[in-house]
Amino acid sequence: MRPIRGVPLLAALLAGVTVLGPAAPAGAEVPGHCARQDRLDVPGAERQESECLADLTTAGLAGTPYTDLADQAGLSAKGTRNPSGVPGVQIDGYFPDDSRSNATHGWAHDAQFVIRLPDRWNGGLVVTGAPGTRRQYSTDTLVSDQVLAQGFAYASTDKGNTGADFFTDGREPGDAVAEWNRRVTELTRAAKRAVRQRYGQVPRRTYMTGISNGGYLTRWQLENRPELYDGGVDWEGVLWTTRGPNLLTSLPVTVARTFGTATDDDLLRAGFAPGSRFLWPYHEKAYWGLTQKMFRAEFDPSYDPKCPGATAGTTVPEILAPCASDASYDYLSRPASVRRAVAKVALTGRIGKPLITLHGDLDTLLPLATDSAVYARMIDDRGRGALHRFYTVRDGTHTDGLYDSYPDRLRPILPCYRSAFTALTRWVERGATPPADHVIARPAGGDPVNSCSVTDRVAGSATATVTGAVPDPAAGAPARVAAR
Template sequence: MSANHDFRTVQDLTTKGIGVHSDAASLVLKCPRIEKKVPGKEWTGQIGQSQAVIRLPDKEIWNGKLIIAATPAVRNEFSMDLLLSDIVLQKGYAFAACDKGTPRLVLRNPKRQITEWKEHYYQLTLKAQEMLESVYGGKAMYTYIAGVSNGGYITRIMLERYPELFAGGVEWSGVFWHPDSRHLLTCLPVYVQEYPIYANWRGDHTDRERIMAYGKLLEAGLHPDSEPYWHQYFKTYWVYSLWLYGRNLDSDWEPFQKEWHNDWLRDPSPLLYPFQARADILQQHIEKFANTGHLTKPLLSVAGNWDCLITYIHHAKAYEHLVKQAGFAENHRLYEIPRGNHVDGLLKTNQGSQQTVHPYFEAAVNHLEKWVEKDTLPPESGSYETIESFAPIGCSLFTG
C-alpha cells in the first residue's frame, strides 16, 4: 500500500459539515446530537473491489483510537455515518468504513460472494492503520469494530478470524450465518409463504389455515407482539432479501435466476423456496463464511426482541449459544432490548410501541471502552427495559 494518500481537508467531518447520505438517513429515527465541529481529513476511494471512506480528525483532536464501522445489508460506505461516525468523531476517534464490495445489487451475480466481505474489511483495517501512521506518526492505541445487521456479522467474523487487529467490538442485530442453524434462507421462505395466508389477502383462507400460518411464523422466530409491523417488513425486506441472498447462495434454483420484479410484493408465490430440499446446497455455501463463536476479544451484542428480519431467537441467541459451545462466553455479552425492531428508520412512519435501539448501541460502545481500557466489566447479559438501566452511569449519549 502506498504511503501517499489523496486526502481532502474538511472543516467539519460530521454530517453537519459533509451532509447526510440517504443510505444513512434511512437507518435512524433521529440523528445523533452534534455539539461541535470536527475538523480533519477525509479519504474516499477504492480498496480492492470495495468503496471506502476514512476520516481522521486533526491531530490535536485525535484520541489515539480507531473504529472500523461494518456496514449493514448491501448499503454503501456512508451508511454508518449517523449510526456511528457522528458519535465517535466527536469523541476524537478516527473512523473507517467500506461497502463490503457488494453494494446494491452486486450479490445478484453468483460469482461475487459473501466470503469477500471479511477480506474487504481486512484490507480496510490495514489501510486505515497505514493512514493513521502517515498522518499522526503513530499507530492507534486501540482499534475497535462495530456494525449493524450484516455489519454485525462482519464484526463477529473479524473478531473470530483476525483478533490481532482489534481490541474488541460491538454488534447490533448481527446476522447469524451457520450451516447447522436457522438462518435467513430458512426463515425468510417461511415469512414469504405464510404471511399472505395469515393476513388473508385474497380472503379465501379459513381460520384454521390462518392459525396454522401464524404458528409457523412464530416458529420461524417472529415475536407475537411484533405482528403490527410484519406487513411493513414483508414489503420492505422479506421478499427482496429472499430473492437477493437466495440468488447468491442457490443460483441453480430456477426462480432465483429471474430478475427482481415488484409483482412479487403482491404475489410472492413464484419465490416459494423449498429450503429443506435445498439444504445441502445452502450448507455447502454457508460453510465458507460461517461464524465459529471463537471469540478471544470482547464482543458486546445488542438486539431488539421484536426484530422482524434478524429475529432475536435465531440470530442473537443462536450466536450466544455458539460462543458458549466454543468456550468463550466470558468474552461475550448479549443485551436483549424489549420492543426493539431491526431498522430504527422504519419507526418514522410506524413507531407504535417500538423503542429505538440506537441509544443502546452507542451505550454498548461506551461499555466496551471501559471494559478494554479500564478493565471495568460491562453489565451482565440480559434484558434491559430502558436505556437508563443500561447506559454507563454519568454517561451523556449523543443519541439521548
C-alpha cells in the first residue's frame, strides 16, 4: 500500500538481494553502453519513454523522475546495504487501461511499468509486481538494485490499479485483483521481447518474485502461467482461497477487538502468534481495519455499501479507520456470489515451477498459521511438494521497517530473501537442491540487517510448520498442519 504521510500502509514490504547470483552465461552478449536503445519498442504499450542512464539503481536515480523513494517508505530496515553503479537503459510507460489512480510522471494512467536493461547482462530477467497498493518503483531498493547488480534485466508493474481506492476499479467484484495477475502476465511477455531487442536473444531464465501482494502474484503466475517462468521466490504472499482461509476470514476478529467485541485470546485462536502481541497496537492503527475494509469492498461491496462507500477516505484518519460493520463480518455466511468473486483470484497450490516461500513467524498482518503454512499444505496436497521449499524466519514480521523500532525483538527478512533468491537460481540453473523446509535461526550476533543464509536453522528444526492449530474457517474447528 502506498505510504500516507509516513504511515506504511498494507503490504508495504519487500526487500532486495545481497548474495551475488550466477555470473553471465558463457557467450552472452555484453553490448556497449545503452546499445540498441533505438530498437526498443515494448509490445502492447500505449506509451513508452526510454532513457540511457549512468546508474539504474536507487543510488543513482534518487531525486530523479526514474524512481520514487517515498513509495518505498517502510519496506526495509535502516542500514540496508544495496549495490550501485549499474549503467543501462530504463523504459517507463503504460499499457492501455481506463483507470487513472497512478499519477506517476503526471500521466494519471494505470498499468504503468518500468523495465531496466543493464549494459552487462547475465542472460536472465526478474519480474515483480508492487506490494500492497503501491506503484511500479516501490521495490527498487528491495529487488531491482540487487538483481541489476547481478546482471539481470528487471521489470515491475503497478498491477493496474493503486492506492486505497483500488477496489473501485473493474466492473464486477474481484475484477481489480484479477487485473493484477493479468498485468503481470502482460508485462512478462512484453519484457521478454524488450530483452530480445536489447541483447539480440530472449532471456535464458525468467524469475517471478514479490512480497505480500507481490508474493501472491508469484504464487498465481507459477500456478497459472508456469511456461513463462523458470521459478520464483514468494515472500509472505497473500493467500486467497475460495472457502478460506483468506484475509476476509482472518481480519474481522482484529476489527472486533478494536470495537471491544473480541479479546486477545480470540486473536490467538484465529492464528495470530502469541509472540506478536507487542506488534498488535501498531497494526491496529495502520493495517488491520484498512486492509479488511478495502478487500471486503473489493469482493463483497453489498455487505456495507456506506462503508467505505466510493472511497476509503480522503484524509489519513478516514483512510485508516475501520468500518464498525466489519467487526461482525462472517465470510462463510455471505452469499455465494462473494465466493465466486474470490474464485477469480483463488490459489490452488498447483505450482508448475520451483518456488521458495519465506514467512516470518511474527507476521501480524498475514499470520503464518493462516497463510504460508496452509499454502505449503495445499502444494503438498496437489503432489507438487518436490517443487517447493518453505522457510520460516524466526522473529520476522510483515514489514522490515519495524525492525528499527524493535531491534531486540525482530529481525529483517530481506537478507534471508536475498539468500533464498540465490538458492533458487542455483536450484534452477545448477540442479543444487535447496535445504529442506526449516525455521531459519535468528543470528546471535553480526549484522542481522544484511546477513542471513537459508541454510541457518533452529536446532532440531525439520520443517517450517507452525506449532499449535491452524484455524479451519469452513470446519469451525482447528486442523493440524501436516509435517512436511
